[in-house]
Amino acid sequence: MLAKKIIIVGGGNAGLSVAAQLLRKNKSLQITIIEPSEKHYYQPAWTLVGAGVFDINKTVRSEKDYIPKGATWIKDAVETFLPAENKVITRQGNSYGYDALVVCPGIQLDWNKIKGLKETVGKNNVTSNYSFDIAPYTWELIRNFKGGTAVFTNPVGPVKCGGAPHKIMYLACDYWRKQGILDKCDVHILSGAASIFDVKEYAATLNNVIKDDNIKTHFGVNVTAVDAANKTIYYEEKNKDGITDRKEIKFDMSHIVPPQSAPDFIKNSPLSDPNNPYGFVEINKTTMQHSRFANVFALGDCINAPAKKTGAAIRRQAPVVVKNVLAFLANEKLRGEYTGYSACPIPTKYGRLMLAEFDYSNTPKMTFPFDQTKSRWSMWILKLKILPWLYWNKILKGTA
Ligand SMILES: Cc1cc2nc3c(=O)[nH]c(=O)nc-3n(C[C@H](O)[C@H](O)[C@H](O)COP(=O)(O)OP(=O)(O)OC[C@H]3O[C@@H](n4cnc5c(N)ncnc54)[C@H](O)[C@@H]3O)c2cc1C
Known part of the structure; x- marks a missing residue:
């Protein structure tokens, strides 16, 4: 044959x-x-x-x-x-x-679906971890932030790693807390999703982090444009009568995730x-x-x-x-x-991570013998050291 x-x-x-x-x-x-x-x-x-x-x-x-x-x-x-x-x-x-x-x-990353994004991302205090070339700029912005409004966005529709649009927000807040400036930071998340995370057990932990970090959440909104010169993000939000209102928010730094398809x-x-x-x-x-x-x-x-x-x-x-x-x-x-198994390692602070595992029914599917809704140092090490090693040495070679 x-x-x-x-x-x-x-x-x-x-x-x-x-x-x-x-x-x-x-x-x-x-x-x-x-x-x-x-x-x-x-x-x-x-x-x-x-x-x-x-x-x-x-x-x-x-x-x-x-x-x-x-x-x-x-x-x-x-x-x-x-x-x-x-x-x-x-x-x-x-x-x-x-x-x-x-x-x-x-x-595919549809940068063009947010007006003005392609021209400005990577400069003018607009960043995105969704690009190899731009991810280092995120750290430059976080490190140099001295307070003001920080806006993190998550588009309507599916994205790769649904956690990535908000993971970086928790780390930024923790960094600013350690610098003693978190109380001078007005942090917002504009998200196309209906809640912070689809699996309620893990969402409960994240909602506590959001409360501790004093993050203002805006769910079910659609980011439509960014105007770098005027440091403004434009978005749509349905009001209680179901009518779409056009809104805007001024920012001093922003992390924007493009729509994807x-x-x-x-x-x-x-x-x-x-x-x-x-x-x-x-x-x-x-x-x-x-x-x-x-x-x-x-x-x-x-x-x-x-x-x-x-x-x-x-x-x-x-x-x-x-x-x-x-x-x-x-x-x-x-x-x-x-x-439908998937997992999302969500750092909630430097040195602390919650490993969310679940399936099609959004039921937690924990593989470790402890409560994975809690953030832990061991799971941070898993993400920082073990998973990258596993990827290059085992996963791509077909042995894990
Ligand atoms: C910021 C960020 C954080 C993330 N965090 C996590 C995480 O913590 N945990 C996790 O599990 N996942 C995470 N992910 C998601 C993970 O990287 C993706 O789910 C994974 O890489 C998808 O694999 P893939 O093979 O489908 O696509 P990719 O790995 O993107 O590969 C697709 C390949 O197809 C090639 N290609 C494109 N067009 C064509 C064409 N016309 N013909 C032939 N080939 C083509 C591309 O060049 C590319 O090499 C993250 C992603 C991002 C961006």
């Missing part, structure tokens, strides 16, 4: 994990990773970079060093999918055929879920198989499943995809099942 051809679109956290795990199961598979970037980023550490406790240069490595032995890397970007013909077409105009396709090109080439493809407003890939949320194309699977930040978009979720999704791709190629029943 000829070796089966598997194409993986995207060599990020999900793509490399799946490639490495597949080859560990069966060395004879012909695995091709299509990935345009020569660099691979460990994005979860960007929050720590913004808080001044992690070196940005330690969050980037060469993609080539992580392509698993036995896989072929094509340095190109997929532009079009022809799933009825089992083909993908790349930007360079090449066509590649497959027996099974794994789709994982991540999520499926990469445009996914949105414009037959793989996209036509009913999903963000254009994510349409899959069965348990088997990770495409709902209409049986030899297509997807995982990571690009999927329409209602799981939180994190590397921690990918750690549980990857083995399910691997199991089900192999079963599909062997004409067997798909037995891998993903439960």
